[in-house]
Amino acid sequence: MTILAKDVGVPSEKGSGAAAESPLHRFISNFSESRVALLGLAVFVCIVFVAVLAPYISPQDPYDLAQLDIMEGRLEPGAASAAGYTHWLGTDDQGRDMLSGIFYGLRTSLGVGAMSALLALVFGGTMGLIAAYFGGRTDTLIMRVVDVQLSFPSILIALVLLAILGQGVDKIIIALVAAQWAYYARTIRGTALVERRKEYIEAAACLALSHRHIVFRQLLPNCLPPLIVVGTVQVAHAIALEATLSFLGIGLPITEPSLGLLISNGFEYMLSGKYWISFFPGVALLLTIVSINLVGDQLRDVLNPRLQK
Amino acid sequence: MSDAQQLLAIENLHTHFFMKSGVVKAVDDVSFTVNKGEILGLVGESGSGKSVTGFSILGLVDSPGRIVSGQILFHGRDIVPLSGDRRRAIRGSRIAMIFQDPMMTLNPVLRIDTQMIEAILAHEKMDRQTARRRARDALGLVGIASPDERLRAYPHQFSGGMRQRVAIAIALLNKPDLIIADEPTTALDVTIQSQILYEAQRLCRETGTALIWITHDLTVVAGLADHICVMYAGRIVEEGSIDDVLDRPLHPYTSGLIGSVPSRNKRGNDLYQIPGMTPSLLNLPDGCAFRERCPRADKACLVTPEITRPVPGRRIRCFHPHLSEAS
Numbered sequence: 001m002t003i004l005a006k007d008v009g010v011p012s013e014k015g016s017g018a019a020a021e022s023p024l025h026r027f028i029s030n031f032s033e034s035r036v037a038l039l040g041l042a043v044f045v046c047i048v049f050v051a052v053l054a055p056y057i058s059p060q061d062p063y064d065l066a067q068l069d070i071m072e073g074r075l076e077p078g079a080a081s082a083a084g085y086t087h088w089l090g091t092d093d094q095g096r097d098m099l100s101g102i103f104y105g106l107r108t109s110l111g112v113g114a115m116s117a118l119l120a121l122v123f124g125g126t127m128g129l130i131a132a133y134f135g136g137r138t139d140t141l142i143m144r145v146v147d148v149q150l151s152f153p154s155i156l157i158a159l160v161l162l163a164i165l166g167q168g169v170d171k172i173i174i175a176l177v178a179a180q181w182a183y184y185a186r187t188i189r190g191t192a193l194v195e196r197r198k199e200y201i202e203a204a205a206c207l208a209l210s211h212r213h214i215v216f217r218q219l220l221p222n223c224l225p226p227l228i229v230v231g232t233v234q235v236a237h238a239i240a241l242e243a244t245l246s247f248l249g250i251g252l253p254i255t256e257p258s259l260g261l262l263i264s265n266g267f268e269y270m271l272s273g274k275y276w277i278s279f280f281p282g283v284a285l286l287l288t289i290v291s292i293n294l295v296g297d298q299l300r301d302v303l304n305p306r307l308q309k
Numbered sequence: 310m311s312d313a314q315q316l317l318a319i320e321n322l323h324t325h326f327f328m329k330s331g332v333v334k335a336v337d338d339v340s341f342t343v344n345k346g347e348i349l350g351l352v353g354e355s356g357s358g359k360s361v362t363g364f365s366i367l368g369l370v371d372s373p374g375r376i377v378s379g380q381i382l383f384h385g386r387d388i389v390p391l392s393g394d395r396r397r398a399i400r401g402s403r404i405a406m407i408f409q410d411p412m413m414t415l416n417p418v419l420r421i422d423t424q425m426i427e428a429i430l431a432h433e434k435m436d437r438q439t440a441r442r443r444a445r446d447a448l449g450l451v452g453i454a455s456p457d458e459r460l461r462a463y464p465h466q467f468s469g470g471m472r473q474r475v476a477i478a479i480a481l482l483n484k485p486d487l488i489i490a491d492e493p494t495t496a497l498d499v500t501i502q503s504q505i506l507y508e509a510q511r512l513c514r515e516t517g518t519a520l521i522w523i524t525h526d527l528t529v530v531a532g533l534a535d536h537i538c539v540m541y542a543g544r545i546v547e548e549g550s551i552d553d554v555l556d557r558p559l560h561p562y563t564s565g566l567i568g569s570v571p572s573r574n575k576r577g578n579d580l581y582q583i584p585g586m587t588p589s590l591l592n593l594p595d596g597c598a599f600r601e602r603c604p605r606a607d608k609a610c611l612v613t614p615e616i617t618r619p620v621p622g623r624r625i626r627c628f629h630p631h632l633s634e635a636s
Contacts, residue, residue, distance in 0.1 A: 136372070199413035205369055207428045207479070208401035217427065221418040 030302040040294025047288050051106040058100035059085050063255070069095045074269065077276050090276040092265055098276060101262055102284045108258040109288070112169060113239035116176035120238075121231050123177060124184025129223070131185065132192030133215050143189065146182040154179035154237075158245055167253045172245065176238050187230045191223040225303035232296035236289045243285055259285045315385070316486055316519050317343040317366070322379035324358075324365045331592045335361040335374065337543035340616075343487065343536075346517045348510070350530030350551065352566070353540035354587050359523045362540070363489045366521075367406060368396045384486075402432040405480035409492040411472035415464035421448075422460040425479055432483050447478040451508055470501035474508070481512065487519045494529060506533050527566055531555055539563050542588055542598035545616075549623040559623060559630040561603045597627070605629040 032038055050057065060067055060083075072081060072095035079087050081097070089098035131142040149157065161175040195201065196219065204214045239259075245251035246260030247267075254261065259281045266277025324336035336358045343349050351359045364370050366381055368388070380387045388399060408414040416424055425444035426437060433440075441460070448456035451474040464472060473493055480488050490509065494502040510533055513520050524530055530537055530551065537554050539547040539562065547560040558564040565583040585602035597614050600606035607629070614626045 199408050199410060200416045202369070203406070203408055203414040203476070203479075204416070206367060206401060206406040207431060208397040209427065209431045213427065213431070218416050218419070222416070 027302065031298055034298050034301075037294050037298030040291040040298070043287055043291040044295055047106060047284075047291065048110065050103055051110045054100075054103040054107045058097070058103045059087075060097040060100045062096040062101045062104055062257075071095065074274050074277070077280075089280045090274075092262070092277045093269065098262075098280050101257065102259070102281055105257055105259040105262050105281060106284060106288065108169075108252065108256055109239050109242060109260070109285070112172060112176070112242050112252070112258065113235050116173045116180065116238045116242075117231055117235040119173065120177040120180040120234065121184050121227065124181030125188050125220075125223075125227055127181065128185035128188035129192050129215050129219060132189045132196055133211070133219060139189075142185065146185050149182040150186070155241060155244060158241060159248075159250065162245060162250045167250065169252060169256060172242060172251050175245070176241060179241065180234055180238060183230060183234060184227065187226050188223050191226050192219055195219055195222045229296060229300040229303060232292060232299055236292040236296065239285070239292075240289055259288075314344045315342055316345045316347075316383070318380075318382040318385075319362075319366070320380040320382065322362070322365060322381065323377040324361050324370055324374060325377045326374040328373060328591070333374075333590045334543050334593060335590060336365060339379075339540075339543075339545050341538050341545060341548060343519050343521060345486070346513060346519055347536060348513055348520045348522060348534045350534030350537040351521055351523045351540060352525065352527060352530060352537060354525055356587055356590065357540040358543040358590075359525075359540050360491050363406065363491050363521065363523055366487075366489060367400050367404060369400075398432075401428065401485075402483040403485050404487045404489065405483065405485040407473075407476050407480050407488060407490040407493045410496045411469055411476050411493075412496070414476050415472060417464055420461060420463055421467075421475060425460070425482060428479055429482050443482065444478075447481050448475070450481060450512065451475075451478045452504075453478070470497055470504065473497060473501075473505055477505070477508065477512070481516070481518075484516070485518060487521065489521045489523070491523045492525070493522075495524070495526070502529070509533070527555070527570055539566070542593060543590060544598065544626060545624070546599065546627065547623070547625045549620075553620075553623060557631075559619065559625045559632065560627045561605050561629070561631070562599050564631060565602075603629075 055061070060081075062068070067083075069082060072087075072091050073093045075081075075087050075091040075095075077088060077090040077098075079090065081087055081091075087097050087099070089102070091097055092101065127142050127146075131139040158172075158175040158179045161178055162171060165171040165174065201214060201218060204218050209218070242251055242258060243260030243263070246258050247264040249264065252258050252261060257265070262281035263278045263285070266274065266279075266281070269275075269277050318340075319342070320340050322336055322339045323334070326333040326335055339358070339362055341349070351362065353359045361370065361374070365376055366383075368391075370376060376389055379389070381389050383399065383403070388396065391399075415421070422441060422444060425447070426440045429435070429440040429443060430437075445456045445460055448459060453459055453471065453474055459467075464475075467475060473496075476493070493509075494505050497505065506529065509520065509522070512518065522530060522534060534551050537549065537551050538545045539554070539560065541562050547554060547558065547563045549559075554563060555567060558567055562583070565581075568581040569583060571580055583602055588598055588601065595611070595613055597603070597606070597610040600610040603610070609628045614628050616624050616626055617630075618624055619630055619632055
């Protein structure tokens with residue numbers, strides 16, 4: 001989702017017109033230099049497509065109990081269902097079509113991942129900007145909280161929060177935001193500290209623009225590139241973290257299975273040879289995270305002039 | 310000069326920086342006045358306190374620095390004790406600033422029109438179309454061709470001189486009474502510099518805006534300013550009208566500065582330079598700060614010299630001025 005937001009963000013510069021090569025074109029051609037990244041982007045776009053269209057392209061609605069038949073539980077990949085279609089990836093112990101389950105699971109996982117990354121970006125980014133802009137005690141206070149938080153493993157923070165809050169999509173988003181905002185805050189503070197010393201901020205202060213205006217209209221746009229990169233990588237982290245929590249059984253409720261929950265469902269059948277219940281959701285999770293990371297790495301290379309050859 | 314003409318009067322301004330290693334008296338007992346439409350040159354070496362004086366007027370001295378004492382009378386009203394909001398109302402609309410490096414003072418990711426329109430809207434309520442028209446007029450005023458088109462450009466699409474014109478246009482947007490220009494031509498090459506100087510002078514004459522031109526370059530103010538203040542180590546050591554000071558400098562430092570300007574009739578000879586270095590402002594000892602480098606210094610200079618008026622219209626801080634040459 002962050003990537004999409006980025007793609008929407010760039011065309012606003014198109015108005016400059018005068019340059020033969022617009023910034024958007026340059027960005028696209030730089031990005032396309034890496035075939036691996038393009039492949040990653042293609043896979044990611046497919047995944048997003050599948051996730052968004054899940055209700056329309058799934059052979060079965062895995063949450064419609066009327067369509068499920070417990071007798072079809074744990075069917076092998078390729079087995080035919082009573083309703084006449086093929087379970088390409090087999091079924092789980094409840095007789096749910098795995099392919100449909102994965103489509104729906106991707107929907108939940110991506111949604112939760114993107115939503116929590118976005119909220120963490122907004123919250124963490126704001127905190128980092130405020131810390132860098134005002135400095136002094138505000139900076140110390142915010143950054144010490146960030147330091148304390150970064151010294152804990154993020155899964156621990158999420159675990160503790162979920163133990164207190166209980167299960168639910170909203171709760172896991174809160175937990176993920178709490179576990180991840182500090183990364184954004186630290187990243188943007190580093191950039192903003194450099195930008196803040198530049199004269200255009202002083203010039204803005206001389207024009208007596210308000211603090212809010214300077215922070216969000218002048219400072220923020222100059223700090224965006226690293227934030228976009230961290231945001232992309234953190235979406236992948238958020239998805240992985242959510243899968244971990246769901247696998248542990250404290251993430252999402254059973255009524256809204258994500259990929260992690262699907263994996264955990266099949267976990268007990270792994271050793272009895274029924275690998276597909278865990279295996280295919282695992283592959284889907286892997287593809288999602290790898291594709292996002294590939295895109296994120298390339299974004300980092302493109303947006304950081306120092307890494308360009 | 311009558312009070313009606315007087316726009317800005319600085320009286321005994323002290324701006325000190327409180328560092329861990331001691332107190333830096335960046336501005337130490339500075340007083341001067343600027344009349345409406347007048348151009349004042351504030352000259353001095355790096356670290357002599359000229360920029361801090363400018364920032365003090367704007368109320369933008371960053372911690373650990375602060376104005377310790379003194380008054381800044383703007384339109385006859387002391388603006389030092391004013392609250393942040395009221396200070397801000399003056400800043401940017403009544404007093405504007407132009408910075409040294411035009412590459413740095415424009416936000417690189419915002420279009421010129423965005424930056425200009427927001428500078429207007431921060432001080433006046435009006436619709437964006439009116440603000441846009443005013444921005445375009447300001448660009449035209451500083452000599453930018455096809456301002457409508459240039460409004461939609463980004464800073465990186467301008468050359469250095471053009472960018473400084475844009476910066477001046479931004480300073481002019483709210484029709485200020487006073488512009489403080491902090492070495493605005495230092496980063497530009499000489500031909501562009503003279504263009505900018507010409508424009509600045511023309512604009513001041515046309516709009517009646519007063520200008521404080523901060524520079525280390527005497528040749529820049531020579532053709533521009535009406536009045537000149539020479540600063541050394543946080544103090545004004547000499548003040549007077551531009552012709553008086555440049556033709557008959559009273560303070561040894563000023564004459565040293567003038568002697569250091571390379572010129573044609575000194576060709577072949579070694580260039581003159583003032584011996585020694587600017588003293589560290591940290592824990593500056595009592596006495597004349599220039600005495601270590603001064604050819605005329607003696608024991609009297611161990612005491613801080615007070616401001617004297619040896620000649621009408623001139624003020625200096627020196628026990629041994631070049632009075633004989635002046636008279």
